[in-house]
Amino acid sequence: MTVSTAIARLNAADQDFARHLDHLLSWESVSDDAVNQRVLDIIKAVRERGDQALVEFTQRFDGVDAKTIDDLILDRERLELALTRITPVQREALEKAANRVRIYHERQKQDSWQYTEADGTVLGQKVTPLDRAGLYVPGGKASYPSSVLMNAIPAKVAGVSEVVMVVPTPRGEVNELVLAAACIAGVDRVFTVGGAQAVAALAYGTESVPQVDKIVGPGNIYVATAKRHVFGQVGIDMIAGPSEILVVCDGQTDPDWIAMDLFSQAEHDEDAQAILVSPDAAFLDRVAASIDKLLPTMERADIIEKSINGRGALIQVRDMQQAIEVANRIAPEHLELSVADPQAWLPQIRHAGAIFMGRHTSEALGDYCAGPNHVLPTSGTARFSSPLGVYDFQKRSSIIFCSEQGASELGHTASVLARGESLTAHARSAEYRILNEKGN
Missing domain, CATH: 3.40.50.1980 (Nitrogenase molybdenum iron protein domain)
Known part of the structure; x- marks a missing residue:
């Protein structure tokens, strides 16, 4: 050569x-008009025809002889079987890497907190994990078991109840290392679908694929374009x-x-x-x-x-x-x-x-x-974004409890600001709670 x-x-x-x-x-990660339209058509088909569309697209794009959606589902037993099919050296390496990734990400966990002011007002933050996360994993020769660990383990550490993985198996080619990594990382469900159709299924749900709250993981231009289109319906990690x-x-x-x-x-x-x-x-x-x-x-x-x-x-x-x-x-x-x-x-x-x-x-x-995550911001976006981590699978809710005295005191401030914005209902709602005043 x-x-x-x-x-x-x-x-x-x-x-x-x-x-x-x-x-x-x-x-520039710019999809041309042809790619963009194709992705939109795929998303529309999955939303309208669900599992049937997934089966058809998997037959067409991946060359997989699937008759029904059941042919595209791998259960937990299949993931455990993969552990026995890889070499002992590979299993030891996966387990050691997974343990290091887990230990590192445990330190990222955020806890809920509250504090009480002198008048009894309580303010705080409630940290809650997402209910369900979707993990996209490239399939075939471009398979990355390390990405399974890096995406699934932070979600599990965060407390996500269910991690759903989608991974294409072009021409039926299954990567045992990827499945073994999914087993070790605690992935709950696996569907052997890929491309824009897999992203659409995770975002909107089908009869068999559950709708998730956030989609993470790398993919080709079709996957990236689909993630752009479903953002807002679900969260995404980034467009890498x-x-x-x-x-x-x-x-x-x-x-x-x-x-x-x-x-x-x-x-x-x-x-x-x-x-x-x-x-x-x-x-x-x-x-x-x-x-x-x-x-x-x-x-x-x-x-x-x-x-x-x-x-x-x-x-x-x-x-x-x-x-x-x-x-x-x-x-x-x-x-x-x-x-x-x-x-x-x-x-x-x-x-x-x-x-x-x-x-x-x-x-x-x-x-x-x-140990640290390898899902990182690219193309200069490190100026304003961070590596994937536990915090990407947790959300924060503000907590506000006002005592009678606290509501009265804050009511004066809220009233002035609300009337300055000509939002009278806001002002009167706060004023009703001012001691010795019933609003105007």
């Missing part, structure tokens, strides 16, 4: 650096863009390590993005040489090559301070601080989905077993 890279080289000192960086980072990694290095890490860290994201797909930022120009040259040396050894060399050539970059900066500024400007999904003292720079990192500290902490550890 012949592969070659022509990874972009940028220098933060160049006058047009900002323009070149913006161009490099630009990515291509995977991305930004490595900030002081030039002292083994260049082969850094090259492989860049590959770890580039191998996802051609649109994935891998960027290295360093003040050491000679080190950037060494990493470029490592890329060329190691690329022919990779199983997914063609994908990596297209990703590196299309959206990758080696960026030279003035110093580490400017490297951090560039990192915050990019707001990456994954940020590796491959430096001598990462803790010293951590306070200056404002925007990143996950931060990997030090030379020995590869991003791959976070993908599988470190």
Whole structure:
């Protein structure tokens, strides 16, 4: 196999650096009109014909010989069977990863709270888990048991009563690792459907697929488009863009390590993005040489090559301070601080989905077993959003109890503000409760 890279080289000192960086980072998840209309038609069919539409779409799109919806349902016993079909080493790895993910997410649980004011007024917050969550899992060759753990375990830790998983099985291809992960993570029901039709079924419910409150998990352009359309009917986690990694290095890490860290994201797909930022120009040259040396050894060399050539970059900066500024400007999904003292720079990192500290902490550890969630904001959305977590499966209700004295005192304030907004009924409702006043 012949592969070659022509990874972009940028220098933060160049006058047009900002323009070149913006161009490099630009990515739009835009469905064309054909995809959009097809998804709308699928959603409409599932809403109108329920299970029958699911069976027909699964036959057509996945090549599965399903006669009824019963052929697309996997019970708990089937998930437990998957545990026996994977190797002992695989089961041990899944269980260890699941345990670490569970321990980490237990710390995210929020509790209800209240406090009482001097006049007896009680204010607080009630935290309640969602009733039911839907988990979309890609199927076939693009199967990710790690995503099952990362999506299902936080939901269970949050206290979600039922987690429903949908996973396509193209041409009947079942991934035992995915099913084993579902068993370990505590998934309650599994339907072997995928695509926009699976999203529609979760959002609106069918005779067999229960309606959920929130849909999480990755998928292709049809899945992403469907999630956009059903948002509001249900909650969604995010519309994720291509995977991305930004490595900030002081030039002292083994260049082969850094090259492989860049590959770890580039191998996802051609649109994935891998960027290295360093003040050491000679080190950037060494990493470029490592890329060329190691690329022919990779199983997914063609994908990596297209990703590196299309959206990758080696960026030279003035110093580490400017490297951090560039990192915050990019707001990456994954940020590796491959430096001598990462803790010293951590306070200056404002925007990143996950931060990997030090030379020995590869991003791959976070993908599988470190503990924190690998479902992260992409395409610069780390500026305003966070990793998936327990808090995504909990909702908060405000608690307000007013004593007689408290209602009277607050009534004066509410009355003034309500009348200032010309909302007389609001004002009089509050005024009725003011002591010695019955309203006007």
